[in-house]
């Protein structure tokens with residue numbers, strides 16, 4: 731299983747620690763954009779990546795790209811996503827590492843949909859240390875569950891996403907969020923890196939709220 735997962739990624743293990751630990755990476759701004767499904771992470775990440783010149787990595791988008799292209803990774807991910815469950819950590823972590831490695835010159839990253847479990851948060855912290863950098867903040871969009879369900883059902887009418895088309899799957903994704911992901915607030919709070927923002931309002935207003943946090947980092 732492990733070898734199979736490794737072979738799904740082109741992982742560069744030859745890099746020496748010194749090579750990747752370049753001083754200028756210390757200047758990177760790395761943000762975890764957080765919130766339950768339907769909170770508006772993708773919408774805001776699209777605006778923020780331009781505003782702050784950051785690389786946006788959405789694990790959901792990478793999985794969907796792989797599903798569309800019918801890769802082995804895509805087939806594996808789909809079997810979990812269609813049920814509203816998380817893709818296993820090892821698969822997701824390897825994929826995330828590979829995506830970060832594709833952008834050696836980035837000013838920083840917006841992580842959208844990652845981390846979603848404690849193991850992923852640990853893996854991200856380790857990856858940042860390897861890059862001689864760190865996560866500066868988790869900025870969370872806070873939205874009530876029933877608003878989320880309404881938004882996702884609405885998005886499902888046009889997104890073509892099978893996981894948005896079915897209320898049961900939507901509720902399972904929200905339940906999975908509370909089972910495995912919500913605890914990450916405490917993880918970042920313990921490092922004084924958690925910033926919650928009201929995720930209800932106009933897109934522009936919410937961008938302003940997020941920017942107020944990011945500008946201070």
Ligand code: ADP
Nearest residue numbers: 767768789790791811815816817822843844846
């Ligand atoms: P949403 O936040 O609206 O649920 P995403 O596009 O972020 O949408 O994720 C869609 C699905 O992709 C998730 O329900 C899950 O199955 C899978 N996925 C995305 N990110 C992760 C992750 N970090 N760990 C495990 N599975 C993930």
